[in-house]
Amino acid sequence: MSKIRVLIVGYGNVGRGVAAALNVHPDMALAGIISRSPERVKKELGDSSIPVMHVDDVEDWKQALRPDIAILCGGSSTDLPKQGPEFAVHISTVDSFDNHGEIPNYFKKMDAAARAAGNVSVISTGWDPGIFSLERVLAASFLPGTRAYGFYGLGDAGGLSMGHSDAIRRIPGVKDGRQYTHAEPVAVAKVRAGENPQLPPGEMHWRECFVVLEKGANAAAVEREICTMPNYFAPYRTEVNFVSQEELNERFGTFPHGGCVIAAGKTPDGSPARVEYSCDWGSNPAATASVLVAHARAAVRMKKEGKAGAFTILDIPPAYFSPLTHGELLKSYM
Ligand SMILES: NC(=O)c1ccc[n+]([C@@H]2O[C@H](COP(=O)([O-])OP(=O)(O)OC[C@H]3O[C@@H](n4cnc5c(N)ncnc54)[C@H](OP(=O)(O)O)[C@@H]3O)[C@@H](O)[C@H]2O)c1
Known part of the structure; x- marks a missing residue:
C-alpha cells in the first residue's frame, strides 16, 4: 500500500502536532515541512532526517517531496487568508481557519482556487470550527x-x-x-x-x-x-x-x-x-492536528474520485476519515 504523503506548511504549535500525529497513522507519511523560516525549523528539529524547505521554493519542494496533500498550519488572522488560495492552486489542502464570521468568504476564495486547479481543499476544520x-x-x-x-x-x-x-x-x-x-x-x-x-x-x-x-x-x-x-x-x-x-x-x-x-x-x-x-x-494544538490529519486522508480520497473545490466537515462522509474499509466500518461501528 503506498502511503499518503503529507506536507506540513508552517511549523508552529499545530505544525508540531501534525508531525507527531502522522506517526500513528500507518497509511500516512510525512513528506516534509515547508516554512517561511526553515532555519528556525531545522534548528528545532536538530539532527532529524525530516526534509525542511522554504515555502517559496514551490517547484523545488514539489519535485523533491512529491506531496499528495498539504496541511496548512499557519495562523488564521494573516497566514491562511493569503496562503490558503495560493496553495490550493498547487496542491490539495486542509486547514483550520477559525475566524468564524469570515468562513463564508474564505470558502468562496478557496473553492474558486481549488476548483480551477482540480484540487480538493478542506477548510476550517479542527474542533471548533470543525x-x-x-x-x-x-x-x-x-x-x-x-x-x-x-x-x-x-x-x-x-x-x-x-x-x-x-x-x-x-x-x-x-x-x-x-x-x-x-x-x-x-x-x-x-x-x-x-x-x-x-x-x-x-x-x-x-x-x-x-x-x-x-x-x-x-x-x-x-x-x-x-x-x-x-x-x-x-x-x-x-x-x-x-x-x-x-x-x-x-x-x-x-x-x-x-x-x-x-x-x-x-x-x-x-x-x-x-x-x-x-x-x-x-493540548489544543495537538488535538486540532489530529483532526486535520484525518481530514487529509478524506481529501486525498475525494481528489482520487475526481472531486474538486472547497469542502468543510459538513460536506464529507465520516467514513472517509477512517482508514478502515466500508465493510469493516459496518461490521465494527454500526
Ligand atoms: N479550528 C480549530 O479548532 C482550531 C484550534 C486551534 C487552533 N486553530 C488555528 O490554528 C492556527 C495555528 O495555531 P498555532 O498555535 O500553530 O500558531 P503558531 O504556533 O503561532 O504558528 C503559526 C505560524 O507561525 C509561524 N511560527 C511559529 N512559531 C514561530 C516562531 N517561533 N518564529 C517565527 N515564526 C513562527 C509558523 O509559520 P512558518 O513556519 O511559515 O514561519 C506557523 O505556521 C491558529 O491561528 C488557529 O487559527 C484552529
Whole structure:
C-alpha cells in the first residue's frame, strides 16, 4: 500500500502536532515541512532526517517531496487568508481557519482556487470550527426548535484561549500573559435542563487571567485595562492574577482546552430530549492536528474520485476519515 504523503506548511504549535500525529497513522507519511523560516525549523528539529524547505521554493519542494496533500498550519488572522488560495492552486489542502464570521468568504476564495486547479481543499476544520460545527448541525436537524449552545473550558483548569492571551500581552506594562476561559456551571445546567434560555456571553463564561508585569508597571492600571476591554473581557466576569514569569512557565506549560455542544428540548410527542457532545483536550494544538490529519486522508480520497473545490466537515462522509474499509466500518461501528 503506498502511503499518503503529507506536507506540513508552517511549523508552529499545530505544525508540531501534525508531525507527531502522522506517526500513528500507518497509511500516512510525512513528506516534509515547508516554512517561511526553515532555519528556525531545522534548528528545532536538530539532527532529524525530516526534509525542511522554504515555502517559496514551490517547484523545488514539489519535485523533491512529491506531496499528495498539504496541511496548512499557519495562523488564521494573516497566514491562511493569503496562503490558503495560493496553495490550493498547487496542491490539495486542509486547514483550520477559525475566524468564524469570515468562513463564508474564505470558502468562496478557496473553492474558486481549488476548483480551477482540480484540487480538493478542506477548510476550517479542527474542533471548533470543525467537530463542533458538525455537532451543531446534527443537533439542529434532529431536534428542530432547540438551540445548540457551545460551552468552553468545562474542567477545573479551564481552556487556554490564544486570542485572549494575545490581547492581554498587547497591553502596555504586560510582559507575558495567559487567559483561561471557564464555562459558568449555572448556565450549563439551565441548557441541559432544556430551558433553551437567552444567554448573553457574560452569563455563559468567565475569564481567568494570569499576568506577568514589566518592571515598574502599574498593576491596577493593567487590571482595569483588561477588565474593560470591549468584547474580549468587558462583558465577562474577569479575574486577574499577577504572577512571576517562572510561575507562569511552570504552572502553565501546556495548552488545555475543550468544551461541549448541547441542544436540549422536546421531541414532537413532548418527551424530553438532549444531545450533547464534548471534547476534553490536554493540548489544543495537538488535538486540532489530529483532526486535520484525518481530514487529509478524506481529501486525498475525494481528489482520487475526481472531486474538486472547497469542502468543510459538513460536506464529507465520516467514513472517509477512517482508514478502515466500508465493510469493516459496518461490521465494527454500526
Ligand atoms: N479550528 C480549530 O479548532 C482550531 C484550534 C486551534 C487552533 N486553530 C488555528 O490554528 C492556527 C495555528 O495555531 P498555532 O498555535 O500553530 O500558531 P503558531 O504556533 O503561532 O504558528 C503559526 C505560524 O507561525 C509561524 N511560527 C511559529 N512559531 C514561530 C516562531 N517561533 N518564529 C517565527 N515564526 C513562527 C509558523 O509559520 P512558518 O513556519 O511559515 O514561519 C506557523 O505556521 C491558529 O491561528 C488557529 O487559527 C484552529
